[in-house]
Amino acid sequence: MKVKRIWLIWFFLHFALILAVSVRETIWVLAHGPTISPAGLQSFWQQADKFASTLSGETPAAKGPFRPLLAAYEHFAGIEAGYGYFAPNVTNSYQIGFELHYPDGRSESDVPVVSSHAAGLRLASLLDKIGRTENEDTRELMIKLLCLASFREHAGAHTIRAVLSEVELPGAYQYQRGERPTNRELIEYTFEREPAATVNQ
Amino acid sequence: MTRRGFQAFLFPPETDSWLTILRVGLGLQVVFFCGSLFRDWNQILARTGNGVISRDLAETLVSLESPCIPNVSWLTNMGMVVGLTEHTTISLVWVLLCGFGVLLIIGLFTRLSAIGAWFIYLCVVKSSDLLVYGVDNLTTIGLFYLMISPLPGSQSLDHLRWRKKSRDPELLGFFRRVLQLHLCFVYFFGGLAKCLGAGWWDGSSLWRSLIRPPFNVIDPNILVHWKSLFPVGGMVICLLEVTYPIFIWPNRTRLVWLTGILLMHFSIAILMGMYLFAAIMIVLNVAAFGPGSLRRQPAARCVV
Numbered sequence: 001m002k003v004k005r006i007w008l009i010w011f012f013l014h015f016a017l018i019l020a021v022s023v024r025e026t027i028w029v030l031a032h033g034p035t036i037s038p039a040g041l042q043s044f045w046q047q048a049d050k051f052a053s054t055l056s057g058e059t060p061a062a063k064g065p066f067r068p069l070l071a072a073y074e075h076f077a078g079i080e081a082g083y084g085y086f087a088p089n090v091t092n093s094y095q096i097g098f099e100l101h102y103p104d105g106r107s108e109s110d111v112p113v114v115s116s117h118a119a120g121l122r123l124a125s126l127l128d129k130i131g132r133t134e135n136e137d138t139r140e141l142m143i144k145l146l147c148l149a150s151f152r153e154h155a156g157a158h159t160i161r162a163v164l165s166e167v168e169l170p171g172a173y174q175y176q177r178g179e180r181p182t183n184r185e186l187i188e189y190t191f192e193r194e195p196a197a198t199v200n201q
Numbered sequence: 202m203t204r205r206g207f208q209a210f211l212f213p214p215e216t217d218s219w220l221t222i223l224r225v226g227l228g229l230q231v232v233f234f235c236g237s238l239f240r241d242w243n244q245i246l247a248r249t250g251n252g253v254i255s256r257d258l259a260e261t262l263v264s265l266e267s268p269c270i271p272n273v274s275w276l277t278n279m280g281m282v283v284g285l286t287e288h289t290t291i292s293l294v295w296v297l298l299c300g301f302g303v304l305l306i307i308g309l310f311t312r313l314s315a316i317g318a319w320f321i322y323l324c325v326v327k328s329s330d331l332l333v334y335g336v337d338n339l340t341t342i343g344l345f346y347l348m349i350s351p352l353p354g355s356q357s358l359d360h361l362r363w364r365k366k367s368r369d370p371e372l373l374g375f376f377r378r379v380l381q382l383h384l385c386f387v388y389f390f391g392g393l394a395k396c397l398g399a400g401w402w403d404g405s406s407l408w409r410s411l412i413r414p415p416f417n418v419i420d421p422n423i424l425v426h427w428k429s430l431f432p433v434g435g436m437v438i439c440l441l442e443v444t445y446p447i448f449i450w451p452n453r454t455r456l457v458w459l460t461g462i463l464l465m466h467f468s469i470a471i472l473m474g475m476y477l478f479a480a481i482m483i484v485l486n487v488a489a490f491g492p493g494s495l496r497r498q499p500a501a502r503c504v505v
Contacts, residue, residue, distance in 0.1 A: 004212060007375060011211065018383065022390040026397075035397040068267035075263070075270045075327065078341030083391040085335050088398025090409035112253060117415075117474060118237030119245065119253075122332035124415045126254060129331060142331065145254045152251070172408045172428035175421055181412070 025082025094131035100157040215374035217354040226484030228305030235299040259330035273328035308357025319344035336478040350376040385446035392442025404431025416473040
């Protein structure tokens, strides 16, 4: 009976966390759209999003002593993220290309390469994160780290120009009319090889 | 529902057949996960300058949330204490994870294997946090529940060798309920988020998900012939997911919903190349709602 009671308490705490994370993600989706929610409600969802962000301890001011413990538990149980896969809409995908420049004036192109389809899915997930991140510094750091891998493969290159582009997908009817996916350049960075080729964090 | 009724719902006496499906399924999932990343393993988990992207960055970002979250650097630091190089430890992590997966499949040292598989899987996905997608969360969920469930179950080598088996049918029922309810949350909120996007109602999201790199396994020139079916397909997916918590429980509708969901995940594997994602969803669904779906399970058959 005592064991049952302990598991019951765990059950309520565990599912309260799952519910909180899932509701939090749904509010984020509604606040950041585009969704079928009426446009008049947009400011309400944005307010709700701010409130939920404070409540869930995402803002530094709201971080209490229990937040790291709760976060650790959420990661242990795999419940730190919601379940809105491919939702509310399927976004465009992202690509990154490198242009390597050598001291003798030569240049060549490169892309991040992995050996398997499974790793390819993970690389695509990384590019999505880079493309969607709103923090410019984080985006630059992530692209710089990808460039480091390319520097390693091309020992003689002294400069890399990295171009992040968005692959715009046509609709089915547009595709039938002959339109094809197009690349739209989003941002570019140029990195020079550092003596130790490391990134300070 | 009364308090007693709620407790009866949460702790129904159960056999351990669902736990066997979960254990073997997760074991296979872990082995396939290791196999699929065999050639890229060291690249994915390497430090700054040695891999696809730095594991240091992922670990730093995760540790900002909590320093208690394990990662591969914990293991490489331990390896260094006994004189192992970083590369050797990372390779050893692969061997250990794969080994725990095999032990789960055959049911040997099940508790230890479940804890080991969960811990190492968690270390790996947290150190490659920038490269993870849905499959990793769902596998962690499965391994977490497996680790705390009443192991080993009667269809395991542990039972054959040492006559060990799960003793409490009510606890077996409780953990099955937990998994069932969690899946209801997964599909309800996943379906709700899809319902909020106009693209799932007019079929454009379904089309885009099939032609979006790297999921464009099928030639769009073939897919475009079926364009009139995409709106129906999108709506069916939305409704199947959002109504899952309602129709998966009654005996009359369970088999229909379970079959629909399994077909959806099978299609995701074939049409989008997301084999691991489809596999974990199939394992979790079959373990949670599979046993007893074809016929009512009489309580007398429960393990006592």
